[in-house]
Amino acid sequence: xxxxxxxxxxxxxxxxxxxxxxxxxxxxxxxxxxxxxxxxxxxxxxxxxxxxxxxxxxxxxxxxxxxxxxxxxxxxxxxxxxxxxxxxxxxxxxxxxxxxxxxxxxxxxxxxxxxxxxxxxxxxxxxxxxxxxxxxxxxxxxxxxxxxxxxxxxxxxxxxxxxxxxxxxxxxxxxxxxxxxxxxxxxxxxxxxxxxxxxxxxxxxxxxxxxxxxxxxxxxxxxxxxxxxxxxxxxxxxxxxxxxxxxxxxxxxxxxxxxxxxxxxxxxxxxxxxxxxxxxxxxxxxxxxxxxxxxxxxxxxxxxxxxxxxxxxxxxxxxxxxxxxxxxxxxxxxxxxxxxxxxxxxxxxxxxxxxxxxxxxxxxxxx
Numbered sequence: 001x002x003x004x005x006x007x008x009x010x011x012x013x014x015x016x017x018x019x020x021x022x023x024x025x026x027x028x029x030x031x032x033x034x035x036x037x038x039x040x041x042x043x044x045x046x047x048x049x050x051x052x053x054x055x056x057x058x059x060x061x062x063x064x065x066x067x068x069x070x071x072x073x074x075x076x077x078x079x080x081x082x083x084x085x086x087x088x089x090x091x092x093x094x095x096x097x098x099x100x101x102x103x104x105x106x107x108x109x110x111x112x113x114x115x116x117x118x119x120x121x122x123x124x125x126x127x128x129x130x131x132x133x134x135x136x137x138x139x140x141x142x143x144x145x146x147x148x149x150x151x152x153x154x155x156x157x158x159x160x161x162x163x164x165x166x167x168x169x170x171x172x173x174x175x176x177x178x179x180x181x182x183x184x185x186x187x188x189x190x191x192x193x194x195x196x197x198x199x200x201x202x203x204x205x206x207x208x209x210x211x212x213x214x215x216x217x218x219x220x221x222x223x224x225x226x227x228x229x230x231x232x233x234x235x236x237x238x239x240x241x242x243x244x245x246x247x248x249x250x251x252x253x254x255x256x257x258x259x260x261x262x263x264x265x266x267x268x269x270x271x272x273x274x275x276x277x278x279x280x281x282x283x284x285x286x287x288x289x290x291x292x293x294x295x296x297x298x299x300x301x302x303x304x305x306x307x308x309x310x311x312x313x314x315x316x317x318x319x320x321x322x323x324x325x326x327x328x329x330x331x332x333x334x335x336x337x338x339x340x341x342x343x344x345x346x347x348x349x350x351x352x353x354x355x356x357x358x359x360x361x362x363x364x365x366x367x
Contacts, residue, residue, distance in 0.1 A: 003083050008035055014049070017170070036059035037058075037059055038061060081103075090115035090136065092125070110140035114142070116305050120305055141363045143360050145166055145167075146165065148305060149165070165356060168348070169353055187267065198273070201234065202331065203235075205237060210279075213280075221233065223325055231332070242256075273341050276331065278324075281316075289347035294314065294342075296327065296334065298326070315343055
């Protein structure tokens with residue numbers, strides 16, 4: 001059986017179901033999928049969302065910060081010999097990817113790359129762009145998160161038939177099931193426990209780390225508190241910057257919900273009117289679409305590719321200025337507008353994401 005390994009820093013809980021389904025789909029095609037991964041480090045560990053899978057092989061990596069660049073080095077590469085093809089992250093600063101490509105070229109194996117393709121979340125680095133362009137030209141298959149990534153790849157001269165657009169998402173079946181189970185009792189219980197007014201309740205979903213600008217959020221909450229102390233924030237997530245919200249938590253403005261399952265998110269979604277996200281918008285865009293709750297954001301320069309899913313004035317509202325005061329004014333204005341803030345728009349399908357990934361892997365198998 002054709003054996004494929006995917007190199008990952010770690011396996012977050014939101015990605016586990018995708019990999020499980022992908023493994024099932026690929027087994028039907030005569031492909032044995034394994035993950036080469038390890039325990040999360042630093043900010044990733046603080047999120048508390050690591051999961052293990054029975055087709056995961058330990059692949060420790062060393063991470064270092066060089067200026068604004070995160071550099072990754074593999075601690076052992078002998079495992080590459082166990083695979084007929086490999087897939088790594090499209091990242092110029094990942095020496096794990098460099099080692100993978102060198103191995104595949106030496107032993108005439110196909111390899112794939114997956115990721116943003118275009119640089120969304122950092123300022124452009126000329127050296128990284130040059131390296132990644134070379135990596136893409138050598139790759140058999142490229143898995144781009146969104147259409148804009150593919151368009152960028154085409155501009156770099158990459159052949160269209162080797163780029164597979166995933167429309168990055170995650171499995172929503174558990175969340176949808178939990179939403180169906182929400183009753184008036186659940187809503188009343190949460191409202192009473194946290195002393196909420198539904199028309200004054202907002203939500204935060206995701207990791208609490210620097211990319212999400214939790215310090216900015218805390219400053220905005222201070223200003224919201226002075227304007228309207230009845231507005232409360234429900235937080236579903238964790239991370240190393242959680243402490244920025246301690247002051248708001250002590251005054252009863254912020255409440256942290258259980259992050260271990262989808263039930264809290266389902267109940268909160270039936271109460272909250274907005275999702276606050278002043279920092280990087282990534283897969284929270286899928287949460288927003290699945291829940292029908294628009295996101296309030298700013299003109300932050302480094303949103304992830306999934307930001308493209310959102311429509312201004314419908315699924316997202318952007319503050320006039322990238323400042324806590326402008327952001328807080330918009331939140332208060334939207335909550336006091338009296339206009340319905342929900343919307344209906346289908347999120348990207350995990351089935352279609354699986355289809356695209358399978359096609360890319362089969363291209364590697366057949367090459």
